Amino acid sequence: MTAVSTRVRPGVAARPAKRRRPRNVVAHLFLGALIVYFLIPLWWLVIASSKDAVGLFSGSGSLWFSDAIHYVANLQDLFTYNGGIYLRWLGNSVLYAVAGGAGATVIAVLAGYGFAKFAFPGRNLMFAVVLGSVMVPLTALVIPTFIMFSDLHLTDTIWAVILPSLLSPFAVYLMRVYIADAVPTELLDAARVDGAGEFRTFVSVALPLLRPIIVTVLLLGIVATWNNYFLPLAMLSDSSLYPIPVGIGLWEGLAGQNNGGGHSLWSLIIIGSLVSVIPLIIAFLSLQKYWQGGLSIGSLK
Amino acid sequence: MTSTTTAVGADRPAARPARATTRRNPSQRRAARRQALIGWTFILPFAIVFAVFLIAPLVYAFYLSLFTKGLATGTQFSFFGNYVQAFTDPSFLKGLWFVVRFVVVLVPVQMIVSLAAALVLDAITTRFARFARLTIFLPYAVPTVIGALMWGFLYSPIFGPTQQIASAIGVSAPVLLGPDTIFGSLVNVVTWQWAGYYMIIIYAALQGVDSTVYEAARIDGANAWQLAFRIKVPMVANSLVLILVFALIGTLQFFSEPQILRPIANGTITPDFTPNIYAYSVAFSYAQFNYASAISFALGFVVFLCVFVFLFATRKRGSVFA
Structure with missing residues (x-):
């Protein structure tokens, strides 16, 4: 199911190399141009992070290192500025992303299994509502949720960010589509006949078959929460609860007004941005074989 | 798959x-x-x-x-008064018009880039192509805020290379975040951020197509272009519809990128630049929560309607959400 089994097509490999060469050159040039385009901002970030304030503003050679490399000094500055607030933001981001992503995934696995493997009245209607809700723009819910939470005195707490992140109708849709095919009902019935309870059947028979989709949905959930800006921006006013994007946005606003208290916030913003993109890039690179298969599921049905 | x-x-x-x-x-x-x-x-x-x-x-x-809060009158039931106000409010309509124009330009650009990349990557299996696939996807792992910020720096005459490049060829540097250029600059940021994700979805769908279909087409004498546009594109039409829906929903609720570029765009990005920014300003700068709710709800309704109409127009047997 998961394996991208058709990766090497016999037809492609068997074609004579001579005829393919000219097209390949054009294709490789095209890919080369895309690589340059998609890497330039990240390249700029890596370069700019190595510079101190003087190097940043000197304006010469913004796409190449200057003589002095200041990574260590910049990192020290980043982690100590304002009592180490950046580390706090980093911790908050990890907390929100892991709690929101993992929570949404658990909820989606359970619901997907319920939709895919049990018949009950109202199931199709309920699933149609879930599909329809994929079309509801989630940011349209932010301000209403904020007002609701502020009536309950829940704004400005970690729950204001974590709880709304648990909602992911698209994850439920992906799970249902995947589970319907990947988990044979006969296998579940066999476990039931052997005397396993429903929960036991789910955990020991169904779950092991779902690893690729769980990794995919978990990654999508973590990315969505890690990158979320509007929700925490609206919900939080205590800057010690900010996740990184909101914190960096705060610094950017201050730097734009020259309000860093004599401190060059621009170099902090740049090195802080670099640090914030590294964890997800590592996660994606190391989990490639799972999500590359999993991402196509939504469009198969 | x-x-x-x-x-x-x-x-x-x-x-x-x-x-x-x-x-x-x-x-x-x-x-x-x-x-x-x-x-x-x-x-x-x-x-x-x-x-x-x-x-x-x-x-x-x-x-x-459905309520209106006035300083003198207190909170009063006003029925659809807020909606009448919203759909006659030049700020809301201006923002709405902006995101609609933005969708019309952005979505085709994104589709062309991601589809072209996916088709090429599907046809080539070299190590270079695998590297390209990961690189193109990489921006998806970068938070929108950081992506917008990096492009903001690249656009900036102080931090970015535009000044150097311009002076090297002897012209004055363009203002990339000015009133005339902001549209294109934002299209570029969003394309950079999302094209890779869409490319991966199309690519995965292409990989799932049974290769005997291609064999049959080749035997019938189809060349590479015909294979791509007559066979491959129709075979992954479902993914294309899915991506279009994602792009439509995401773009109509445009918020993070313009909000982040605001402090460095010298007033080009106003508090009513997009409907979402406007709702945010109305709620948190003016504390008019009733009117902000109406704007949010109206925007949500417009998005829902657009997607619904789009899906209805492209509906066919076995299509994505139909």
């Missing part, structure tokens, strides 16, 4: 003996009831989250949007 899937179908439980017979004896009825109960138990956590964080905010927003 092999396509062993569709025929076997999601509705397998319905084919179970317990459901198949029209007349059931008591023990079968009990079994059906038990099954329903267990099914609902699995769905319950999601149902709660769905009710509390989707249904409740929507209903509450709609309720709030």
